[in-house]
Amino acid sequence: MAFLQTLKEKADPAHAALMVLDLQQGFWPSRDRPHTGHEVIPCLLRLIDAARAVSLPIIYIRNSFSHWVNQPAWFERWQFTRLEDVPDYCIEGTPGVDVMEGLSPQPGELVLNKHFWSPFAHGPLDLALRSRGIKTVLLTGGAILGAIETVAKDSVVRGYYAVMVKDCIYPLEGRLPEVIYDYSQARLAQVVTSQDVMAAWQDRRG
Amino acid sequence: MTNTPRVVVDPLPYAEPSDVRPGPWTFAEDVDPRHTGLLVVSLQNDFCHPDGACGRRRQDPFLGEAVKNTRALLAVVRRAGVPVFHVRTVYNNWTVSTVVARQWRAAGTGPVCWEGSWGAEFYEILPQPEDRIVSKFRASGFLETDLELSLRAKEIETLLVAGMGAWAGAYETAWDGVARDHEVVLVADCIAGGRAHDREVVHDLFGHYSGHVVPSGTVVAAWSSRS
Numbered sequence: 306m307a308f309l310q311t312l313k314e315k316a317d318p319a320h321a322a323l324m325v326l327d328l329q330q331g332f333w334p335s336r337d338r339p340h341t342g343h344e345v346i347p348c349l350l351r352l353i354d355a356a357r358a359v360s361l362p363i364i365y366i367r368n369s370f371s372h373w374v375n376q377p378a379w380f381e382r383w384q385f386t387r388l389e390d391v392p393d394y395c396i397e398g399t400p401g402v403d404v405m406e407g408l409s410p411q412p413g414e415l416v417l418n419k420h421f422w423s424p425f426a427h428g429p430l431d432l433a434l435r436s437r438g439i440k441t442v443l444l445t446g447g448a449i450l451g452a453i454e455t456v457a458k459d460s461v462v463r464g465y466y467a468v469m470v471k472d473c474i475y476p477l478e479g480r481l482p483e484v485i486y487d488y489s490q491a492r493l494a495q496v497v498t499s500q501d502v503m504a505a506w507q508d509r510r511g
Numbered sequence: 512m513t514n515t516p517r518v519v520v521d522p523l524p525y526a527e528p529s530d531v532r533p534g535p536w537t538f539a540e541d542v543d544p545r546h547t548g549l550l551v552v553s554l555q556n557d558f559c560h561p562d563g564a565c566g567r568r569r570q571d572p573f574l575g576e577a578v579k580n581t582r583a584l585l586a587v588v589r590r591a592g593v594p595v596f597h598v599r600t601v602y603n604n605w606t607v608s609t610v611v612a613r614q615w616r617a618a619g620t621g622p623v624c625w626e627g628s629w630g631a632e633f634y635e636i637l638p639q640p641e642d643r644i645v646s647k648f649r650a651s652g653f654l655e656t657d658l659e660l661s662l663r664a665k666e667i668e669t670l671l672v673a674g675m676g677a678w679a680g681a682y683e684t685a686w687d688g689v690a691r692d693h694e695v696v697l698v699a700d701c702i703a704g705g706r707a708h709d710r711e712v713v714h715d716l717f718g719h720y721s722g723h724v725v726p727s728g729t730v731v732a733a734w735s736s737r738s
Contacts, residue, residue, distance in 0.1 A: 362605075373643050373661045415605045420660060427657040429606060429648045436608035 312497055313505040315441040315466045318361040322439045323352065326366045326424075326446030326453060328408055331394050331401020349445055349473040350407065352499040357411070359509040362437060364430075365404050366446070366456075369418035371397035379421060422451050425459040434465060441466040443502060444494070445473035449482045457494045467494035470502055538723065539733040541669050541694050544591040548667040550688075551581060552598045552652060552674030552681040557623045557630035558704065559675055564620040564630050573710075574675075577703035578635045581673045584701055584727040585636065591734050594665050595642040598652035598674070598684060600624040601631060606648040650676070650683035659691060669694040671730060677705020682713055686721060695722035698730060 309315045328349075356363055395401045402418070410416050415433060417424055424430045434442070442460050444453050444467060453474055457467040469489055476482060490496045532540070557563040559578075561570055571577075588595060602611070603626040615621060624631040638644050645658045652658050662670075670688045672695060674681040681702050688695045697717055702710065718724035 372664065374657055374664055376660070376664060413604060415603075420657060427660040429655040432648055432655045433605040436606055436611075 309440065309466055311505075312468065312495060312501055315468055315495065316443060316502050316505045317441075318356075318359040318506065318509055320438055321441040321443055321468075322362040322364055322434065322437070323356045323443045324364045324366060324445065324456070325349070325353070325404075325408065326444065326456065327368060327448070328365075328405045328446050329367050329395060329401065330403045330405055331396070331399065344477055345445070345447070345473050345475045346405075346407065348499045352445065352470065352473055352502065353408070355503045355506060359506045361506070362439070363410070363414045364433075365408070365410050365414065365416045366424045366430075366452075367402055367404060367416065367418050368395040369397045369402050369420060370395055373397070374420040374427070422455040423459045424456065425463065431463055434463075439465065441468060443468045443470055445470050447475035449474050449476065449485050454485050454489070454493075457489060461493060468502070469494045469496045470499050471496055472498045472500075538725070538729065539736055541723065542671070542696060542730055542733050543669070544593045544734060546666060546668040547671060548594045548596060548662060548665065548669070549585070549588045549671045549673065550596045550598050550652065550684060551585075551636060552672065552684050553600055553676050553679075553704075554578070554581075554597075554634045554636055554674050555599055555624055555630065556632050556634050557620075557628075558600075558680070559634040560630075563634075564623045565618075568618070568620065571703045571705070573707065574703040577673075577675075577701050580698075580727050581636060581701040584671075584673065584698065584730065587731050587734065588671075589639075593671075594667065595639070596645055596652075596658065596661070597633065597636075597638045597642055598645045598647055598658065598680070599631070599633065600680065601626050601646040601648065611649075647680075647684075650679040651687040652680070652684035653687040653691065662693070667693075669696065671696045671698050673698045673701035673727075675702075675704045677702075677709045677713060679704070682717070685717065689721045696730065697722065697724045698727050699724050700726045700728075 315321065353363060404410060404416065417428055417430055420427055442465050444456060447453060453469060457469060460467045469486065471486060486496045558565050559574055560566045585595065600623070602622060602624055615623060643661055645652060645656055645661070647654065647656050670693050672681055672685045676682060681704070685695050685697055697714060699714055714724045
């Protein structure tokens with residue numbers, strides 16, 4: 306069995322995609338958490354620019370909720386913690402669903418809606434990755450618990466390599482990311498910085 | 512040759528699910544508006560319009576009739592409060608695969624229902640604000656879409672299927688609906704596409720093995736008898 310082992314192999318623009326998770330006007334900055342996520346934006350914008358320069362595909366994942374998709378088992382927990390004080394929180398048809406200003410998707414980049422933690426559920430992400438011949442997903446955005454860690458697992462079980470770009474994932478610090486990165490590095494995903502990724506693309510720039 | 516230990520599991524006796532309704536079941540019960548939804552599949556320019564990618568190669572003479580019947584059924588469906596799902600095909604540079612591109616080339620159609628194009632737009636029957644639009648990326652409306660999630664959210668058990676696509680859109684969606692434990696009703700006079708003979712064969716097979724095949728009048732009559 307042949308593996309892609311090095312970051313240079315995994316992040317090769319010929320078969321890698323950059324995934325930006327949950328950076329939305331209505332979701333971020335998170336109003337009910339101590340971290341805001343603002344600190345990842347400068348790094349992420351540089352990484353996005355570098356990805357475009359090497360023609361690496363970019364996927365933006367957005368939460369979208371409505372009466373057409375909400376399930377009682379999900380809504381029961383979230384109705385109190387979120388929707389009360391943020392009326393347009395990622396609700397379908399409102400600006401809250403839109404990707405944050407500054408992260409404007411370009412023509413040809415994929416914008417996909419999800420309705421739960423994982424964009425692999427109830428949507429064409431796997432189909433799109435397979436159709437494009439993608440082997441590796443470079444994960445950015447957040448939060449590390451909920452979105453990133455879930456998507457990393459759902460990617461690996463479908464046969465994709467997962468790479469966590471930790472300076473583009475919020476929160477940047479704390480016990481939670483430490484624990485998840487330790488576990489991920491051992492079992493799930495290569496954990497790197499955006500500088501590592503851009504260095505891996507260095508000789509690919511035209 | 513190695514000896515593999517044989518795992519023996521004692522089979523449990525069959526226990527019928529406790530919520531199985533006592534039969535015989537009536538058609539009117541199956542299409543009760545409280546748990547029924549209408550799927551209008553692939554009524555799009557590329558499939559239907561004489562200038563569409565597929566339509567310019569071949570026009571189904573039954574299409575006009577099917578659209579007229581679907582429009583009439585929709586009026587009744589809306590009065591009954593039955594949710595309507597417009598299931599449309601969308602391809603883009605992310606969802607087109609080598610296999611799909613090869614099929615288009617072999618058929619001589621060029622890209623079909625390409626995102627943002629006129630060909631991908633709805634044909635004749637336009638969604639209303641209260642309807643749900645579901646984008647699909649292959650023939651079946653269930654494959655990697657949120658259709659099933661929406662059906663669960665609306666507690667829909669029975670699917671009325673109308674639209675376009677012998678052997679493809681409408682039928683693949685219908686059979687996938689059966690596989691997901693829905694009661695499925697092919698509304699025969701609201702389905703077009705393919706050759707008339709093909710439709711007859713599929714309707715025979717589906718009605719025999721998988722679900723109901725009825726004209727729209729039967730659905731309307733079942734709802735009339737409730738009031």
